[in-house]
Amino acid sequence: MESWKRYVLVVLMMFSFVYQISTSVTHYSIPEEMKDGSVVANLATDLGLDVKTLNQRKMRLDIIANKKYLDVNKDTGELYVVEKIDREYICPTKSSASCYLRLEVILENPLRIFNIEVEILDMNDNAPQFRRDAIHLDISEATPKGERFSLSNAVDPDVGTNSVKTYHLSESEYFNIEVQTGREGSKFADLILKRALDREKQAVHNLILTAVDGGTPARSGTASVIVHVLDTNDNAPTFEKANLSVKIIENSPIGILVIDLNATDLDEGSNSDLTYSYSLYTSEKTQETFNLNPSTGEITVKGMLNYEDFKIYDMEVIATDKGVNSLSGQCTIKILVEDMNDNHPEISIKSFQSPVNENIELDTVIAVVSVSDKDSGDNGLVELHIPHNMPFKLRESSDNYYQLVVSQPLDREKVPEYDITFTVTDRGSPPLSDNETMTLELLDVNDNVPQFPQSFYTIRVMENNAPGALLSSLTAFDPDLHENQYLVYFILEKEIANTSMSMLFSINPENGNLYALKTFDYEIEREFLFHIEARDSGSPPLSSNVTVHIIIVDQNDNAPVIVSPWRAHGSVVEEKIPRSTDKGSLVAKVIALDTDSVHNSRITYQFLQVTDATLFSLDQYNGEIRTMRMFSYRDPRHQRLVVVAKDNGDPALSATVTIKLSTVETAVK
Ligand SMILES: *[C@@H]1O[C@H](CO)[C@@H](O)[C@H](O)[C@H]1NC(C)=O
Ligand SMILES: *[C@@H]1O[C@H](CO)[C@@H](O)[C@H](O)[C@H]1NC(C)=O
Ligand SMILES: *[C@@H]1O[C@H](CO)[C@@H](O)[C@H](O)[C@H]1NC(C)=O
Ligand SMILES: *[C@@H]1O[C@H](CO)[C@@H](O)[C@H](O)[C@H]1NC(C)=O
Ligand SMILES: *[C@@H]1O[C@H](CO)[C@@H](O)[C@H](O)[C@H]1NC(C)=O
Numbered sequence: 001m002e003s004w005k006r007y008v009l010v011v012l013m014m015f016s017f018v019y020q021i022s023t024s025v026t027h028y029s030i031p032e033e034m035k036d037g038s039v040v041a042n043l044a045t046d047l048g049l050d051v052k053t054l055n056q057r058k059m060r061l062d063i064i065a066n067k068k069y070l071d072v073n074k075d076t077g078e079l080y081v082v083e084k085i086d087r088e089y090i091c092p093t094k095s096s097a098s099c100y101l102r103l104e105v106i107l108e109n110p111l112r113i114f115n116i117e118v119e120i121l122d123m124n125d126n127a128p129q130f131r132r133d134a135i136h137l138d139i140s141e142a143t144p145k146g147e148r149f150s151l152s153n154a155v156d157p158d159v160g161t162n163s164v165k166t167y168h169l170s171e172s173e174y175f176n177i178e179v180q181t182g183r184e185g186s187k188f189a190d191l192i193l194k195r196a197l198d199r200e201k202q203a204v205h206n207l208i209l210t211a212v213d214g215g216t217p218a219r220s221g222t223a224s225v226i227v228h229v230l231d232t233n234d235n236a237p238t239f240e241k242a243n244l245s246v247k248i249i250e251n252s253p254i255g256i257l258v259i260d261l262n263a264t265d266l267d268e269g270s271n272s273d274l275t276y277s278y279s280l281y282t283s284e285k286t287q288e289t290f291n292l293n294p295s296t297g298e299i300t301v302k303g304m305l306n307y308e309d310f311k312i313y314d315m316e317v318i319a320t321d322k323g324v325n326s327l328s329g330q331c332t333i334k335i336l337v338e339d340m341n342d343n344h345p346e347i348s349i350k351s352f353q354s355p356v357n358e359n360i361e362l363d364t365v366i367a368v369v370s371v372s373d374k375d376s377g378d379n380g381l382v383e384l385h386i387p388h389n390m391p392f393k394l395r396e397s398s399d400n401y402y403q404l405v406v407s408q409p410l411d412r413e414k415v416p417e418y419d420i421t422f423t424v425t426d427r428g429s430p431p432l433s434d435n436e437t438m439t440l441e442l443l444d445v446n447d448n449v450p451q452f453p454q455s456f457y458t459i460r461v462m463e464n465n466a467p468g469a470l471l472s473s474l475t476a477f478d479p480d481l482h483e484n485q486y487l488v489y490f491i492l493e494k495e496i497a498n499t500s501m502s503m504l505f506s507i508n509p510e511n512g513n514l515y516a517l518k519t520f521d522y523e524i525e526r527e528f529l530f531h532i533e534a535r536d537s538g539s540p541p542l543s544s545n546v547t548v549h550i551i552i553v554d555q556n557d558n559a560p561v562i563v564s565p566w567r568a569h570g571s572v573v574e575e576k577i578p579r580s581t582d583k584g585s586l587v588a589k590v591i592a593l594d595t596d597s598v599h600n601s602r603i604t605y606q607f608l609q610v611t612d613a614t615l616f617s618l619d620q621y622n623g624e625i626r627t628m629r630m631f632s633y634r635d636p637r638h639q640r641l642v643v644v645a646k647d648n649g650d651p652a653l654s655a656t657v658t659i660k661l662s663t664v665e666t667a668v669k
Contacts, residue, residue, distance in 0.1 A: 028079075029119040032087035037080055040070065040118065043105055044077025047114050051077050054107075062104040066090065069101060070118065079116075087120040088157035124162040124215025128154040130223035135209070137191070140230040141199040146192065151177070153188035154211030154221050161214035163187075170208040175227070177209070187211075191225065199229040200266035233323025235266040237274050239331035249338045250307040254300075258290060261297035263319035263329055271323035279316040279330060286313045290335065299333070307339045308374045341379040341428025346372050347436045349422075350401075355441035358412035366392065366440060367404040371424045379428035386420055412442040413479040444481035446538025452476045452546045459514070462553045463522035471505070474512040474546065476534035484538040487512075492531040492545060501530045505550075514548070522554040523595055554597035556649020562657045564591040572658045579631045579663045587616065588659055590623035592645030602648040608656055609642035616641060625659075637663050 026047065030040050044051045049059075054074045061072045061079075071082045091099035098119055105114040130152065137149055156163045167189040169177045174197060177189040189209065197205075207225040212218050239261060246259045265272035276297040278287055290313065291302040297319065313335040320328040350368040373380040384394055384402050391408035404420070418440045425433040452474065459472050478485045489512040491501050505528075506515045512534065528550040535543035565588055567573045575588055594601035605623040610616060612635065617628050625641065639661040646654040 025115045025117050027117045027119065029121050030081075030085075031121045031123050032085050033123055033125055034081045034085065036082060036084065040079040040081065042077050043072055043079050043114075043116075047105065049077065049107070051075075057107040057109050060106050062106060064102045064104065066101055070103065072105065085120055086125075087122050087159075088126060090120060092157075122159045122162050124158055124213060124217075124219060126157045126162070126213075127219035128156040128164045128211035128213050128221040130154045130209070130211065130221055133223055135223055135225045137225065137227045138230050139193070139197060139227055140232055141197045141234065142232040143193055143197065145195050148178070148190040148192050151189050151191050151209060151225060152223075153182075153186065154209075154223070156211070156213045156219075156221075158213060158215065163213055164211050165214035165218070166212050168210040168212065169225075170210075172205060172207055174205060175207060175225075191227075197229045199231050199268070200235055203229050205229070231268045231271050233267055233271040233321060233325055233327060235271075236327035237263040237265040237272075237319040237321055237329040239263045239317075239319065239329060242331055243334075244331060245334040245336060247336045247338050248301070248305065250305045250340045251342055252301050252305055254302060256301045258299045258301060258335060259333065261299065261317055261319070261331060261333075263297060263331070265319075265321050265327075267321065267323065271321055273322040274319045275322070276317055276319050279318050281316040282314075285310070286315050289313060290315065292317060305337050307337045307376070308343065311337050313337070339376045339379050341375055341426060341430070341432055343374040343379075344432045344434050345382040345424040345426045347384070347422050347424050347434055348372070349436060349438060352438050352440075354439065355443045357445050358410050358442040359445045359447060360406055360410060362406050362409065364406050365403045366406060367420075367438065368397070369394075369402045369404065369422055371400050371402070373424075373426050373432075375426065375428065379426055381427045382424050383427075384422060384424045386422055390418065390420065392418075392420065410442055411447075412444050412481075413448060415442070417441045444484055446480055446484035446536065446540070446542060448478055448480045448484070449542045449544045450476040450478040450487050450534040450536055451544065452534065454546065456547045456549065458549045458551060460551045460553045461516060461520060463520050463555050464557060465516055465519055467516065467518050469516050471514045471516055471550070474507070474514055474532055474534075474548070476512065476544065476546075478534075478536050478542075480536065480538065484536055486537040487534045488537065489532060489534050492533055501528070504528065505530070507532060520552045522552045522597060523558065525552060527551050554600055556596055556600040556647060556651070556653060558595040558600070558647075559653035560592035560594045560601075560603050560645040560647050560655045562590060562592045562645055562655050564589060565657070565659065567657070572660055574660045574662070576662050576664050579665055581627055581631065583627055583629050585627050587625045587627060587661065588641075590618075590625065590643045590645060590657060592623070592655055594647045594653075596647065596649065600647055600649040603645050604648075606644050606646065607641065608644045609640065609658075611636065611639045611641070615639065618643060631663050635663070639663075 028041055044054060054077055059072060059074050061070060069083050069085045070079055072079050087099050101118040101120060103116040105116060135151055154164050164187045166187060167177055167179050174194055176192055176194055178192055179187055179189050181187055205227040208222050209225050210220050210222045212220045248258055263274055265274060275294045276292055277294060278292055289303040291300045316330055316332050318328050318330045320326050348370045350370055352367040371382045371384050373382045386392060386394060391410055392404050393407040395403045395405055397403050419437050420440055421435050421437040423433055423435040425431050457474060461471060476487055478487055488509045489507050490509055491505060491507055504517055506517055530548055531545045532548055533543050533545040535541050565573045577587060590605055592603050594603055604620045605618055606620060607618050615628055616625055618625050641659045642656055644654050644656045646652045
């Protein structure tokens with residue numbers, strides 16, 4: 001059965017009751033929202049009218065103070081719906097429990113007016129509705145739990161059970177609702193805080209409030225409840241790490257960023273607006289060296305960073321928010337300054353011995369040197385060295401102390417002094433170094449023997465020399481210094497044939513000039529062999545000697561002497577020769593002797609005079625005079641030959657001999 005028919009049935013039952021108590025009003029009940037044309041009742045039947053007369057009596061319907069929702073069929077007497085009836089439209093005020101359409105049925109001939117009341121029964125045709133789709137609430141996070149907040153209620157134009165019956169809230173761990181009943185039975189809900197809010201955990205809560213009516217089926221309407229949690233300053237600023245350590249290289253430029261402190265405050269607005277400051281724990285020195293930007297928390301370099309002065313800076317920074325009851329958080333920062341190789345190593349000569357004797361012993365300590373470097377690590381590790389080509393070496397005696405010792409024999413005569421450069425280098429990158437040069441002077445020691453340029457001197461002296469003639473200069477050399485170099489020359493005594501050399505020669509002790517003391521004669525003495533010594537004046541003195549060989553050189557100071565044919569001095573030699581002597585026969589042999597030496601004594605023979613040049617020949621080398629032909633009677637009986645013997649000197653010396661030849665007839669016995 002359609003629902004509206006069920007209502008009509010109920011109305012009809014009521015009608016009989018109404019009719020009983022009030023004959024003037026006929027009562028019907030119909031549900032709202034009936035379809036056009038739906039029959040509500042048969043008025044003819046209900047009012048006891050003859051159906052056939054209705055047209056004739058011009059039956060009509062008046063609806064008082066309302067649109068024409070209903071009409072009557074004059075043929076059947078049926079009251080039917082002309083336009084859909086909305087109860088909530090007709091009776092907007094909720095207070096009236098019942099809603100009526102009052103009608104008058106008017107008939108003429110005779111005129112009859114029937115009052116009819118059509119009660120419009122509510123149907124659940126409206127869903128509860130909120131005035132706004134969204135309900136915004138601002139709730140402080142400090143609000144205690146149990147606090148209530150009224151929510152605007154939903155309205156449902158339906159009445160009675162079809163009206164709002166209750167509310168539901170979407171699932172929330174923070175909120176629930178309590179449904180209240182108002183004076184006129186209206187329902188509304190209070191939002192109740194179940195537990196304390198935390199903006200930092202959830203700043204906005206989106207809830208759905210559903211209003212449900214009591215109809216069957218129930219209808220509902222929803223509104224979103226948006227709870228904005230208002231911040232309170234309940235969070236202190238915090239640093240990501242309470243304990244930071246940063247490294248920065250020394251000599252970093254002013255203004256360079258060391259660290260950017262990012263403290264955070266979970267609150268919002270001024271409650272999270274932070275200022276940074278140093279705590280009292282932070283020393284003046286640290287505050288002077290590092291700048292803290294109060295609004296950004298950036299720490300920058302403000303003063304010189306010198307690792308050698310300060311290696312670690314400790315600071316404590318406080319971040320404070322600007323909330324009403326401001327909160328703060330703190331952080332300790334350790335700034336470690338890192339070493340840079342910015343210090344040159346240093347050399348300090350602790351002792352240096354100069355001058356020293358050139359014959360100083362090997363391994364003797366000449367100098368003690370210490371080295372240092374203010375840097376640390378490799379930058380501060382230093383090494384000392386000297387050039388490789390030096391007769392010295394370095395020996396590390398203790399930490400950073402070195403001894404310079406002699407490693408090879410020294411010789412002043414080769415290198416009189418040394419410029420020793422000590423170079424210290426650290427292991428930084430790039431390495432730094434320093435150097436210092438010391439001069440070591442060597443003292444002379446008499447360690448050199450005087451040296452003659454030659455070990456053997458041959459000196460030729462022309463005989464007949466003048467006494468006191470300078471023969472030679474025998475100069476020795478001594479590379480030592482001063483008295484070690486000052487030489488004295490003398491002849492080493494040696495007897496030759498009972499003659500003392502110093503009677504023959506003399507030497508200038510200071511310059512080595514050698515003189516002859518007498519005139520020498522080659523024909524008597526031809527050479528002398530002796531030694532000359534040069535001695536220095538060192539202590540002890542050193543000396544050396546050379547052999548001097550004096551050779552007397554011959555001069556052509558002797559004339560040839562004719563020894564054959566023998567004759568008394570100055571006289572003429574007379575020879576007899578047979579007339580019959582053959583051609584080529586030896587007539588005479590001239591022999592001359594010369595006491596000079598070889599060269600000066602080589603003799604040649606020549607005729608100075610000859611009577612007949614065709615008769616005799618003279619061998620110029622052996623002095624033999626031979627016949628060149630047989631004698632004839634025409635030849636004179638006496639022949640005169642003059643022979644000259646000439647030596648080879650320059651100028652040549654000579655002697656002559658005159659030979660008188662007489663031819664005889666018979667052979668000489
Ligand atoms: C910082 O760290 C050091 C060691 O790393 C520790 O001894 C000190 O207690 C820490 N300080 C704080 C405030 O955490
Ligand atoms: C702070 O924040 C900046 C920028 O986000 C970042 O570069 C820096 O490393 C942070 N500082 C620290 C200590 O975390
Ligand atoms: C010594 O140091 C000076 C600068 O101080 C430098 O000019 C020179 O080259 C160095 N000498 C050596 C041998 O290193
Ligand atoms: C040298 O002199 C000594 C005596 O003084 C003498 O006996 C000796 O015969 C001399 N020798 C010569 C070669 O003249
Ligand atoms: C001369 O010198 C040599 C060495 O050069 C030495 O053997 C010799 O004894 C010296 N002669 C004299 C007379 O001193």
